[in-house]
Amino acid sequence: MTSDAVQPCPVADAHRRLMDCHTQWHTLHGSYLDPDEFRLNLNSLVPNLRNVTWLLQKQKAVIPDFANWYPAFQDACKKSEIMGWVVKSRNRITKEADLELLSSCQVIWTKNWLERVEGIATFPPRMSTPEIVHSLRHSNTPPVGLITVRRRWVDKALPSWELLAATAEAYSWLSQILWKAHEAFGVDRCDLADRSVECVTSALCSTLIRLPCMDLAQSELQAHFTMSGGVVNEQIERLDSNPTILKAAGERYGELEFPRSGPIENVPGFMKMARTMMERDGYHHTIAFLYNGERGVGTRGMQFEDQNAKMLAFESLADLVESTRADGIVIISESWFAAQTEKEKELDTFFFPARDRLDRTEGLTVHAATRDGRQMELVSMVQRGPNGEAICGEPVDLTVMGANTLAPIRRKWDDMQKRGL
Structure with missing residues (x-):
């Protein structure tokens, strides 16, 4: 990019919508233990993720060299499991029905560096992670090693991805393409104001790197303990x-x-x-x-x-x-x-x-x-x-x-x- 000065945002509508998605993502995280609220917030977030690219495409006539660099992004999206899921899920949510959500609990036993066993347990969706840990500690879990408990919401159409991780991944893709749009205009920092949530800023990433705040939030949905030493x-x-x-x-x-x-x-x-x-x-x-x-x-x-x-x-x-x-x-x-x-x-x-x-x-x-x-x-x-x-x-x-x-x-x-x- 050519300038370090703060300049007017060249793709303000798309950029604001991406910041909305960031705020919505944290709302989705906050509703993780409430199935109805989680479904409601997911139904709002996914279409907005899709709308970011639509708002960007509306400005294609004025974005420098758009016809040369944007098709490469589209081709990459077609090969991405996550971005393909966003497109299909938006259509399902707006035209057909809710996503088919499944709630599970991943239990991982790490005996040592080389021996690790993963399993899926079923607990009520509103049961908190500490409550699950308490239940497992009084069950027939292995006496040695480390036990990790992770709450998981998944869409039946995307079973290998937990939904917070999936939507965080989609956010990274969109942040990268908006960074590319800013670069095309020669804008390093734009003038969009930060939001009331501290981490929701106008900052963009040039590569597929997930936001630290999203990684931290996801870690709050897991717990680790030993049978003898308590919580780790x-x-x-x-x-x-x-x-x-x-x-x-x-x-x-x-x-x-x-x-x-x-x-x-x-x-x-x-x-x-x-x-x-x-x-x-x-x-x-x-x-x-x-x-x-x-x-x-x-x-x-x-x-x-x-x-x-x-x-x-x-x-x-x-x-x-x-x-x-x-x-x-x-x-x-x-x-x-x-x-x-x-x-x-x-x-x-x-x-x-x-x-x-x-x-x-x-x-x-x-x-x-x-x-x-x-x-x-x-x-x-x-x-x-x-x-x-x-x-x-x-x-x-x-x-x-x-x-x-x-x-x-x-x-x-x-x-x-x-x-x-």
Whole structure:
């Protein structure tokens, strides 16, 4: 785009309608536990999503180069399960009948990084997630691992998509095409006023990235618990860069060279940066960098008090991979290592976790993986000085081992492939 100044919106009718859809989406979320209200709000939202493109097409005569770039969007929509569903659903709602909604509850048992079982349970639509959790805790659920409960409304015509996720996906498609229209006019920021709901602004996305507020709202409809330890909360936060934080980092660590290539190529640079921070602070938080090609699409910090919370954090990270369309990821973290004993080798399948062993050693790891199957992992073993200070050794390539923590990410990529994302 050619200008940073605020300018009149070139496609105001379509843009306002998209902002209406954003507001309606949150109203739909708020009515999730009331079947009649949910149906009513969905019947209002879906036609409005369809109307955004109609309002845009009404201005095609004045939109620069419209005939060249808009047909590509139409072709992509024809191949999209979600956008095809929006078109058909609008016609059903306005001309035939309500969508055929089904209410279910997804129950996921995560025993460990590699063993995960999903099932569908039936509960009354007005039964809240905490009430479902209470019911499950008093049933014959597995005694170990993590249990996740997710409420789900689906349309019979779109069974693989939960409806909040489906409509959020459609919103992303429309936001992208309106961004393209603004770009055609050379408008970077338009003058449409923000709404009373804080997150409903005129901001648009140039790529298929779902809004953070929609991801957060959907996470409120799920709960996680263990049979022994009670509720497990998600511990993942967005790390936005700002000049104040960057300045403080420069003063503390010196001039850090942030890697600026693809995830695999960035591993050595991230390791160099992580070693500097580890030796300065004596620890390193777990941080994930999400990529689409060579473009960064998100940075997330994760904290976990135990193994269940760690598995949950990476499952949440996998959901962000889908919403940001990330096809590559880099994880920086501290790790424990331990060699398998002779007894454990005899037992073959048994291995006592390194985190619980007295002979464990400490390492700093940088692991990258991409959707097309590439990966790289460097490990710097950490020695502790007399006062606990960290001394990082030269990095070693452990790519051949892989990291189980990225299993949720790989499952998500497989699922996205099946759904055409």
